[in-house]
Amino acid sequence: MTKHDQARSESQAGSVRHGARQPGAVYYSDDPRDIGWVRENVPCQTACPAGTNIPAYIWAIMDEAPGDSYEINREANVLPGILGRVCSRPCEDECRHGWAGNGDAVNICHLKRAAADLKHSGHRITESLYTPSGKGVAVIGAGPAGVAAAHDLSMLGHDVTIFEREDEPGGMLRYGIPEFRLPRDILTVELHNALRLGVELKTGVGIGNGEGEVSLTDLRRDFDAVLIATGCMAATKLPLKDDPDRQAVENTGNVEYGFDFLFDLHRGAVKTVGKRVAVVGAGFTALDCARVAKRLGAEDITIHIRTTEEYITVTRDEIFDAKRENVNFRGLRTPAALQTDAHGNLESIEFVQNRLGGWREDGRRKAIPIEGSQFVEPCDTVLVAIGQQAVHDFLDTEIELDWGNPVLRDGGMTSLEGVFAAGDYVYGASTIIEAVGHGREIAQGIDTWLMGRQRRKEVVRITEVDGPVRERSFDFIPRQHIPAEPVGKRCQSLTCEVETGFDSDGALEEAKRCYLCNLNYHIEVDNCIFCRACIEVAPKNCIKLVEGVDINEDGTYGELQESGEWNNVGAIWIDNNECIRCGACYYVCPTKCISITRHDLVTRDV
Amino acid sequence: MPTPRHHVIIGSGSAGFGAATTLRARDPDCRISLVTLSSLPFYNRYDLPDIFRGRHDWRDLLPIMPAMYDELGITLRRNSRVVDVNGTAQSVEFAHRETLHYDSLLVCAGGRGYLPEILSDYRPLMHNFASFEAAMEVHTALPKGGTVIMLGGDMLGLDLAFTLLDTGYKVALVTTPQTFWPHRVDDQLRGKLVAALEAKGARVHGDSAPVAVEEGLPGAPARRVILQDGTEISGDVVMPFCGLVPAVEFMLSAGVDIERGLLVRPDLRTTGENIWAAGDVCQIWSDSDKEYRFYHGWRNVREMGELAARNMTGSDEEFVAEDDGRIWLDKGSNICSTFWEH
Numbered sequence: 001m002t003k004h005d006q007a008r009s010e011s012q013a014g015s016v017r018h019g020a021r022q023p024g025a026v027y028y029s030d031d032p033r034d035i036g037w038v039r040e041n042v043p044c045q046t047a048c049p050a051g052t053n054i055p056a057y058i059w060a061i062m063d064e065a066p067g068d069s070y071e072i073n074r075e076a077n078v079l080p081g082i083l084g085r086v087c088s089r090p091c092e093d094e095c096r097h098g099w100a101g102n103g104d105a106v107n108i109c110h111l112k113r114a115a116a117d118l119k120h121s122g123h124r125i126t127e128s129l130y131t132p133s134g135k136g137v138a139v140i141g142a143g144p145a146g147v148a149a150a151h152d153l154s155m156l157g158h159d160v161t162i163f164e165r166e167d168e169p170g171g172m173l174r175y176g177i178p179e180f181r182l183p184r185d186i187l188t189v190e191l192h193n194a195l196r197l198g199v200e201l202k203t204g205v206g207i208g209n210g211e212g213e214v215s216l217t218d219l220r221r222d223f224d225a226v227l228i229a230t231g232c233m234a235a236t237k238l239p240l241k242d243d244p245d246r247q248a249v250e251n252t253g254n255v256e257y258g259f260d261f262l263f264d265l266h267r268g269a270v271k272t273v274g275k276r277v278a279v280v281g282a283g284f285t286a287l288d289c290a291r292v293a294k295r296l297g298a299e300d301i302t303i304h305i306r307t308t309e310e311y312i313t314v315t316r317d318e319i320f321d322a323k324r325e326n327v328n329f330r331g332l333r334t335p336a337a338l339q340t341d342a343h344g345n346l347e348s349i350e351f352v353q354n355r356l357g358g359w360r361e362d363g364r365r366k367a368i369p370i371e372g373s374q375f376v377e378p379c380d381t382v383l384v385a386i387g388q389q390a391v392h393d394f395l396d397t398e399i400e401l402d403w404g405n406p407v408l409r410d411g412g413m414t415s416l417e418g419v420f421a422a423g424d425y426v427y428g429a430s431t432i433i434e435a436v437g438h439g440r441e442i443a444q445g446i447d448t449w450l451m452g453r454q455r456r457k458e459v460v461r462i463t464e465v466d467g468p469v470r471e472r473s474f475d476f477i478p479r480q481h482i483p484a485e486p487v488g489k490r491c492q493s494l495t496c497e498v499e500t501g502f503d504s505d506g507a508l509e510e511a512k513r514c515y516l517c518n519l520n521y522h523i524e525v526d527n528c529i530f531c532r533a534c535i536e537v538a539p540k541n542c543i544k545l546v547e548g549v550d551i552n553e554d555g556t557y558g559e560l561q562e563s564g565e566w567n568n569v570g571a572i573w574i575d576n577n578e579c580i581r582c583g584a585c586y587y588v589c590p591t592k593c594i595s596i597t598r599h600d601l602v603t604r605d606v
Numbered sequence: 607m608p609t610p611r612h613h614v615i616i617g618s619g620s621a622g623f624g625a626a627t628t629l630r631a632r633d634p635d636c637r638i639s640l641v642t643l644s645s646l647p648f649y650n651r652y653d654l655p656d657i658f659r660g661r662h663d664w665r666d667l668l669p670i671m672p673a674m675y676d677e678l679g680i681t682l683r684r685n686s687r688v689v690d691v692n693g694t695a696q697s698v699e700f701a702h703r704e705t706l707h708y709d710s711l712l713v714c715a716g717g718r719g720y721l722p723e724i725l726s727d728y729r730p731l732m733h734n735f736a737s738f739e740a741a742m743e744v745h746t747a748l749p750k751g752g753t754v755i756m757l758g759g760d761m762l763g764l765d766l767a768f769t770l771l772d773t774g775y776k777v778a779l780v781t782t783p784q785t786f787w788p789h790r791v792d793d794q795l796r797g798k799l800v801a802a803l804e805a806k807g808a809r810v811h812g813d814s815a816p817v818a819v820e821e822g823l824p825g826a827p828a829r830r831v832i833l834q835d836g837t838e839i840s841g842d843v844v845m846p847f848c849g850l851v852p853a854v855e856f857m858l859s860a861g862v863d864i865e866r867g868l869l870v871r872p873d874l875r876t877t878g879e880n881i882w883a884a885g886d887v888c889q890i891w892s893d894s895d896k897e898y899r900f901y902h903g904w905r906n907v908r909e910m911g912e913l914a915a916r917n918m919t920g921s922d923e924e925f926v927a928e929d930d931g932r933i934w935l936d937k938g939s940n941i942c943s944t945f946w947e948h
Binding site: 100101308309310320323324325326331332353355356370372373486487488540541 | 689690699700701702703723724726817818834858863864865866869877891896897898
């Protein structure tokens with residue numbers, strides 16, 4: 001086959017070959033080129049650990065159907081109202097609108113929240129329920145991973161019981177995240193929605209070997225499968241000089257681990273801080289500690305980080321909001337010692353100045369201490385939030401660990417038959433969306449193991465679309481910032497939600513900015529007269545003359561082989577990576593050879 | 607015949623302009639692209655207060671006429687926003703979708719005015735003084751004898767404040783921790799400096815922080831600034847002068863180290879290959895202080911640009927601050943600063 005023939009042939013491959021097209025017609029494809037197309041061309045969805053179909057839910061908001069948008073979210077991430085407030089937003093880092101030259105990323109997360117906030121009261125939740133399987137699954141931990149897994153397992157027909165040590169479900173959502181970021185009524189309703197399919201929730205029940213506790217052995221005896229989703233429930237100890245046992249934090253007054261500080265606060269304890277608060281750490285917990293301290297009356301709050309603001313994992317919005325509340329950030333410093341007076345009371349922290357080093361294996365920057373660069377910062381309270389770790393001492397049967405993390409087989413099973421693990425317990429402290437995504441993935445593995453076969457798989461649903469959905473003018477709408485309470489009001493209370501959310505107009509305006517990357521613009525070469533009109537009107541370098549296209553080993557499309565020589569041109573190809581779905585080419589085409597299909601990655605029964 | 611090296615300079619302030627002319631002097635054959643967001647060729651930003659003394663023609667501010675760029679063989683690319691730098695491909699990407707390759711890159715993008723986050727919602731109600739066009743907007747918005755409410759009062763702002771007071775305008779200064787930036791002053795000196803400002807005619811509000819900016823009430827001046835203690839200050843124009851934030855956003859994927867500014871060695875090399883930085887955008891390693899330090903002030907910035915250019919063309923020199931960062935009162939109780947010396 002010549003390159004010319006190949007290009008013509010490939011331009012008709014994948015979705016288009018399924019038959020004559022009619023607007024609204026729907027096809028399903030498990031062709032790796034179609035699945036690969038979605039993975040490559042819908043970067044936000046690919047970046048979402050739960051695989052949320054982001055263009056689809058934003059499209060529903062554009063259609064002024066927030067309830068539909070909410071359901072599209074629920075299908076993937078189970079807790080849209082929660083995640084729309086506190087997600088770490090890996091999708092926005094990959095959003096095509098944020099690529100160089102395209103402007104700012106779409107405010108994806110807050111549109112998720114808008115779907116939850118703006119759906120009608122009495123909104124009807126939809127679930128695809130399977131018939132009862134007769135199998136029982138115990139889930140240990142009612143955090144995001146456990147709840148997401150329990151939801152899916154229950155939907156798949158299994159009888160699920162959650163065992164939760166705390167008095168209320170939610171895990172880090174309830175006990176780790178302050179109410180001013182995540183109102184508890186939203187949390188309660190969404191957890192209830194996730195568990196109302198028949199999940200039995202047993203709170204105040206610890207798993208362990210103590211009195212009144214249930215052992216893992218008991219659970220393995222009473223249930224067909226057990227899922228451990230206990231998260232990371234121990235603060236990482238702060239290493240300091242002359243403190244080999246890492247006990248300085250516990251042994252110094254007015255110094256506390258941020259994780260314990262927040263958990264105690266949300267269990268109902270009365271917490272106090274001094275006027276000058278130093279927070280050591282750089283994650284969401286560190287920022288939450290600083291902002292809680294502000295609301296508890298601290299006047300001078302500084303977050304001390306080992307690297308710099310650019311390299312910490314929290315969202316830019318979180319940093320901005322903390323700064324609005326007068327929280328200071330100081331980079332390139334590592335705590336070396338806690339300095340106390342003669343009575344053991346905290347006086348200051350001794351730091352060592354750092355410089356940036358290379359990159360760690362986990363993708364973060366290294367900080368290299370500079371010899372002889374010690375300096376001191378006075379403070380009244382220190383909150384240490386440098387990470388969390390999983391604990392395993394509640395298990396009465398050992399499981400195989402690798403560097404403190406359980407070793408998982410395919411499907412998420414640990415070294416113990418029938419015992420699975422998910423979420424932060426497996427990989428260490430991560431994000432809520434990662435925990436939800438992993439919980440759902442392991443639920444799928446448990447179902448496959450229990451039922452002896454895979455019951456669901458991913459396919460691409462391809463829908464013929466009757467013309468462009470976006471307008472070129474949408475590309476010039478600036479990113480809409482979510483309204484927030486004034487600093488003076490928000491800081492008066494621990495429960496005053498800071499962000500107030502989009503109204504319907506704001507949500508619609510922001511939704512219009514989405515390129516709807518799940519739309520595939522496609523030129524039918526047989527009808528193309530190579531007039532170049534589409535190339536002339538394209539606002540970007542998105543329509544290309546190609547000799548052929550590489551095919552990757554897995555069957556997906558690779559690089560385009562562009563050509564400047566007309567004799568070698570096999571096809572005119574729309575580069576969907578460059579395309580901003582403005583529709584200009586569609587409207588100008590004299591032969592109407594440009595078609596549009598919508599590609600949604602969905603789960604179907606095998 | 608070897609291809610001449612292509613030096614790309616981002617930013618045409620005193621560092622960038624000084625670097626471009628130095629490069630040309632040291633390497634007659636090289637290709638130089640001077641990229642600027644500004645619509646105007648290089649002018650000295652320190653001269654902008656002179657607009658209130660009647661210098662309204664932008665051509666009066668130019669140290670060299672635009673035609674001289676051609677004569678010097680410097681390609682001046684105005685109105686060009688850099689959105690990305692690819693350190694591996696050695697290329698600069700513009701907002702208008704052009705890619706420009708370089709052999710060596712000097713980043714002199716400077717800084718933009720810092721606005722405390724608590725005031726960020728009120729940006730549309732404020733004026734800045736970052737360009738000739740912005741300065742002219744202030745001049746147009748300010749009625750004769752009108753009042754400027756200055757938030758912060760860094761050394762750039764105070765330079766303007768003295769000109770305004772000298773030319774019949776009123777200045778209400780709301781002090782913040784950034785007042786006198788980049789100087790760090792203790793409470794005693796601060797008190798004396800504030801007294802000197804008041805003696806010059808500035809009305810100083812130092813007891814409470816600004817928390818909001820509002821439209822003026824009907825019949826009153828156009829703006830109101832509300833302080834934390836509830837005090838309201840009326841004025842015609844509100845201008846934040848709270849120091850500078852390095853303009854580094856476009857460098858985030860360039861593979862160079864960033865803290866607040868671009869981190870550079872004393873020879874002004876960044877951690878990216880063939881990338882240098884100079885001026886307000888960079889933090890220079892100080893072996894004596896064991897930290898990366900900013901060096902502001904016109905003389906430092908100009909020297910950095912020229913030094914970077916020398917090092918890009920074969921020298922191996924380290925930066926030594928021209929300006930030691932002093933602020934003091936002279937015998938006549940006038941505020942003096944090395945920041946203003948040029």
